[in-house]
Amino acid sequence: MPLTLGRRRSLMARITAAMLASLVVLALVGPLVRGESADLPDPSAVLQGPSVAHPFGTDNLGRDLLARVLTATRPSLLLALTAVLLGAAGGILLGASTAVVGPRARRLLAGLINLLLAFPALLVAMFLAVVFGAGADGAVLALAVAGIPGFARLAQTLAAGVAGTDHLAAARVLGLRRHRLLWRHVLPNIAEPLLLSTTTAAGTALVALSGLSFLGLGVQPPDYDWGQLLNQGLDRIYVEPLPALAPGLAILYAALTFQLLGEVLAAGVARRSPTRRTPAPPSAPWGSPRPKAGGGPAGDGPVLQVEDLHVELPTPDGVIRPVRGVSLSLRPGEIVGLVGESGSGKSLTALAIADLLPDDARVSRRTLRVLGADLAAMTPGERDHHLATGLAMIFQNPASALNPSLRVATQLTESVRAHRGASRTQALAEAADALHRVALPPALLHSRPHQLSGGQRQRVMIAAALMVRPGLIIADEPTTALDVTVQRQITRLLSEIRQATSAAVLFISHDIALVSEFCERVLVMYAGTIVEALPADRLATGARHPYTRALVASVPDLGADRDRPLPTVEGAPPDPLAPSPGCPFEPRCPSRRSRCAEQAPPLDDLDAAHRLACWNPVPVTVEAVKP
Numbered sequence: 001m002p003l004t005l006g007r008r009r010s011l012m013a014r015i016t017a018a019m020l021a022s023l024v025v026l027a028l029v030g031p032l033v034r035g036e037s038a039d040l041p042d043p044s045a046v047l048q049g050p051s052v053a054h055p056f057g058t059d060n061l062g063r064d065l066l067a068r069v070l071t072a073t074r075p076s077l078l079l080a081l082t083a084v085l086l087g088a089a090g091g092i093l094l095g096a097s098t099a100v101v102g103p104r105a106r107r108l109l110a111g112l113i114n115l116l117l118a119f120p121a122l123l124v125a126m127f128l129a130v131v132f133g134a135g136a137d138g139a140v141l142a143l144a145v146a147g148i149p150g151f152a153r154l155a156q157t158l159a160a161g162v163a164g165t166d167h168l169a170a171a172r173v174l175g176l177r178r179h180r181l182l183w184r185h186v187l188p189n190i191a192e193p194l195l196l197s198t199t200t201a202a203g204t205a206l207v208a209l210s211g212l213s214f215l216g217l218g219v220q221p222p223d224y225d226w227g228q229l230l231n232q233g234l235d236r237i238y239v240e241p242l243p244a245l246a247p248g249l250a251i252l253y254a255a256l257t258f259q260l261l262g263e264v265l266a267a268g269v270a271r272r273s274p275t276r277r278t279p280a281p282p283s284a285p286w287g288s289p290r291p292k293a294g295g296g297p298a299g300d301g302p303v304l305q306v307e308d309l310h311v312e313l314p315t316p317d318g319v320i321r322p323v324r325g326v327s328l329s330l331r332p333g334e335i336v337g338l339v340g341e342s343g344s345g346k347s348l349t350a351l352a353i354a355d356l357l358p359d360d361a362r363v364s365r366r367t368l369r370v371l372g373a374d375l376a377a378m379t380p381g382e383r384d385h386h387l388a389t390g391l392a393m394i395f396q397n398p399a400s401a402l403n404p405s406l407r408v409a410t411q412l413t414e415s416v417r418a419h420r421g422a423s424r425t426q427a428l429a430e431a432a433d434a435l436h437r438v439a440l441p442p443a444l445l446h447s448r449p450h451q452l453s454g455g456q457r458q459r460v461m462i463a464a465a466l467m468v469r470p471g472l473i474i475a476d477e478p479t480t481a482l483d484v485t486v487q488r489q490i491t492r493l494l495s496e497i498r499q500a501t502s503a504a505v506l507f508i509s510h511d512i513a514l515v516s517e518f519c520e521r522v523l524v525m526y527a528g529t530i531v532e533a534l535p536a537d538r539l540a541t542g543a544r545h546p547y548t549r550a551l552v553a554s555v556p557d558l559g560a561d562r563d564r565p566l567p568t569v570e571g572a573p574p575d576p577l578a579p580s581p582g583c584p585f586e587p588r589c590p591s592r593r594s595r596c597a598e599q600a601p602p603l604d605d606l607d608a609a610h611r612l613a614c615w616n617p618v619p620v621t622v623e624a625v626k627p
Contacts, residue, residue, distance in 0.1 A: 016260040023257055027077050030070035038067035039222075049240045056246045059232060068229055069246050076225040077254065079140055080206035086144035087205075088198045091151025092187070099159035099168070099186045100178040103359035113156060116149035125208060129217040136225075139218040143205055154197055158190035166401035169356050170464070175388020176418050184414065188405035199262035203255035210251050226251050303472050303504040304330040304353065307367035311345075311352050311528075314360055320576040322348050324528040327603070330472065330504040335495070337519035337536065338508045339551065343573055345528040346508045347396075350474045353506075354393055355383065371471045389419050392465030396477040398457035402449040408435075408460055409445035415467050434463035438493060455486035462493060469501070476508045491518045513555045516540060521609075524548045527574050527584035530603055533611040544606065544617035547585045583615065591616045 031038075042062030049057045056065035095113065098106045125139075125146035132138030162168055162185070171185050212218035213227030221228070226247040233243035311323035323345045330336050338346050351357050353368070355375075368375050371390040375383050395401035403411055412434060413427035422430070432442035438459040449457055458478055465473055475494065479487040491514065498505055509515050515522055516539045524532040524545065532545040543549050550569040571588035574580060583589070586596040595615050603613040 012260065013264050016257065016264045019253070019257040020261055023073065023077065023254055026070055027074040030073050038063060038071040040064075047236070047240075050242050057240055057243045059243070065229070065233070065243050065246060068224065069226070069250055072225050072229060072247070073250070073254075075136070075219065075223065076206065076210065076227075076251075079136055079219070079225065080209050081202055083140045083143035083209060084147060084198060084202045084205040086140070087147025088151050088194070088201065090144070091148040091153075092155045092194055093182075094148065095152035095155025095157075096159045096182060096186050096190065097178075098156050099163040100181045106359075110156065113149060113152045117153060121146040121150065122208065122211075125212065126215070126217065129212050134217050134220060136219045136223065139209055139212045142212070143208055147201065147205065150201075151194075151197065155190065155194060158193060159186050162186050162189050166395045166397060167403040170393060170395060170401050170461075171403075171414075172356060173354055173388065173391065173393045175384045176414060180414065180418060184406065184410070185403055189403070191405075195265055196262045199265060200259050203258035206255055206258070207251060210247075301372055302329045302369070303332050303334075303371060304328070304506065305367055305369040306349075306353065306365065309349065309352060309365040309368070310363070311348050311357065312362040313358070315577075318577050321579070322528050322576060323352065324579075326525075326528070326530055328523055328530065328533075330506060332471070332504055333498055333502040334521070335498055335505040335507055335519045337515035337522045338506060338525060339510060339512060339515050339522060340525035341510065341551075341569070341573060344525045346510075346525055347476050349525070350393070350476050350506065350508055354391060354474060355387055356393075385419070388415070389468050390470055391472045391474065392468060392470035394458075394461050394465055394473065394475040394478045396480050398454070398461045399449060401461055402457060404449055406448070407445065408447050408449070408452075412445070412460070412464050412467055415464070419468070430467060431463070434466045435460070437466060437497075438463045455489065458486075458490055459493070462490070462497070466497065466501075470503055472504050472506070473497070474506045474508070477510070478507075479509070479511070479514065487514065494518075512539070512551050524551070527579070528576075529584065529600075529613065530611075531585065531613045533603070535609050538610070542610070542620060544610075544612050544620070545585075545614045546589045546591055546616075546618055549618050550588075583613075591618070 040063060042058065045054065045058045045062040047058060047060055048054055048062075051057070054064050054066065056069065059065060059068070094109065098109050101109065125142045128142035128145055129139050132141050168181065168185050171181055176184070209218055210225065210227030210230065213225050214231045216231070219225045219228050229247040230244060230251070233240075233245075233247065237244040306329070307327045309323055309326040310321065312319050312321050322343075326345070326349055328336070328338075338349070340346055348357070352361075352363050352365075353370070357363060365376075370387065373386055375386070378386060402408075409428060409431055412431035413422075413424070416422045416427045416430055417424070428445070431445060435442050435444060440456060440459050440463070444452065444456070444460070449460075452460065461478070473494070478494075479490050494505055494507070495518070497503060507515065507519055516536050519536045522534060522536050522539050523530050524543075524547065526547050532543060532548045534542060534544075534548075539548070540552060543552060547569070554568055569588065574584050574587065580586065580597065581600065582595075582597040583592075583600055586592045589596065593616055599615075601613045601615050603611050606612050606617075
């Protein structure tokens with residue numbers, strides 16, 4: 001009966017464990033049991049072949065070769081493991097650092113890795129073994145340095161996948177230092193392939209080290225390893241092959257063991273972190289004041305003030321400008337909705353405010369003040385600290401925004417431990433309190449993101465935002481992937497947080513119906529510009545821009561005729577590589593005029609609460625002017 005896949009894996013794991021255990025036993029016991037006979041010369045038994053007294057024969061001094069092969073197990077394995085661990089440590093740190101350093105340092109590190117990979121590792125090891133001097137120490141250092149480029153390239157490739165994730169962006173919002181980003185958010189997520197590579201590289205290092213000893217560049221007499229024993233028995237291979245084959249078979253057996261170990265570990269490794277006890281939630285009330293490292297806005301001034309924000313992104317086809325002249329402001333405790341079609345620039349505007357745009361993006365603005373502080377007047381370190389302690393981001397997909405390798409407790413506590421110097425116990429108490437505030441049990445602190453539902457993950461994201469006591473919360477489509485019931489729960493939760501903490505909320509969405517019910521003001525964005533700003537209660541009947549009216553009309557109505565197709569916004573957004581000089585909505589506008597194609601309308605005030613960028617506003621409906 002053929003073995004199933006699970007049984008084959010279990011059998012392979014047992015075989016590998018037995019082989020690894022045998023190597024460990026030989027390394028520990030061999031020198032103790034046969035070490036004396038391995039170094040004891042016997043002039044009467046010089047160069048003998050295999051016999052009952054000497055199963056592998058003897059060498060030119062009459063020493064027992066079986067004893068010498070067994071005794072050489074410990075130094076051969078220790079030297080190979082030392083070399084591969086040193087090379088892995090240096091290469092992994094070099095390659096993984098590219099995910100957390102700045103663009104200039106990233107280019108320099110990438111160029112260094114490419115340069116090092118241009119030279120064959122074995123030739124580099126032989127050259128450095130000569131430079132460092134023949135001997136065990138020189139051979140280990142040579143192999144370690146020669147192995148760095150391979151590990152660096154693997155770590156660089158894996159780290160590039162982590163660098164673009166939402167959870168690393170969320171960690172950057174928290175203002176974590178680069179070493180914490182590296183150890184907590186990059187390395188745990190690339191550990192499995194690196195572990196496989198390290199274990200398999202141990203076998204390769206063993207073969208390479210034996211090769212250096214075979215050439216006389218490694219271990220030197222009177223010490224010995226399997227490579228030197230292979231060299232000593234080579235001249236007898238046609239007469240007595242066993243003295244030469246025995247150390248070679250030992251090398252093959254050990255290398256195969258490490259290869260199988262890597263395969264088994266790659267199939268069954270599981271990242272685990274120590275479980276911590278959950279403290280009882282503190283009794284502080286919801287709205288109790290707590291010190292804020294970043295400071296809040298002075299008096300009744302705006303929490304966020306943006307004027308003339310521009311974003312440029314280079315592409316292979318040219319530079320695009322997805323955000324063009326955006327201006328907005330939020331007061332303390334205010335919820336403002338930012339709506340528009342996909343690609344209108346909503347998320348890029350939020351990322352520009354939070355300083356999370358890609359390195360190649362170019363940002364310009366006349367004013368950008370967060371919590372009363374001008375970001376342009378700050379040093380990079382001051383800006384990072386100010387944003388980390390005063391601003392919180394809630395991303396669209398909590399499954400990718402939460403680090404899959406860390407428990408909820410770790411992800412909630414690292415911000416307060418990094419910025420406020422809180423102890424582990426105090427940070428866990430605050431994390432339990434934050435979960436309690438978002439209606440989650442503190443027991444979830446022990447869970448990992450994949451063990452939670454979509455609504456629970458989004459609540460954990462909100463709890464993480466509460467940990468820094470932000471004055472500004474940017475929620476980038478936080479309800480898009482949730483069902484209607486959970487959407488209402490999340491929006492109700494954000495409203496309660498706003499009322500309890502006076503934090504301003506910038507709520508980004510394309511759901512017009514949700515925004516009109518949840519927000520106080522609405523900013524309508526199209527093709528990178530704000531085309532209308534109005535109170536939410538006027539959105540249904542008081543909108544004046546044709547694009548806003550089209551968005552409102554596209555909201556499904558349960559009373560509509562089911563035989564008729566749902567209304568949509570006709571046409572397509574403009575090409576970002578070829579923007580028109582006039583109104584960007586002009587090709588899709590049903591009331592366009594010749595002036596619309598020639599000149600872009602400015603965003604002007606219609607009244608104290610309503611602003612509009614349109615040459616031909618839609619008339620107000622009769623229902624809108626009724627008392």
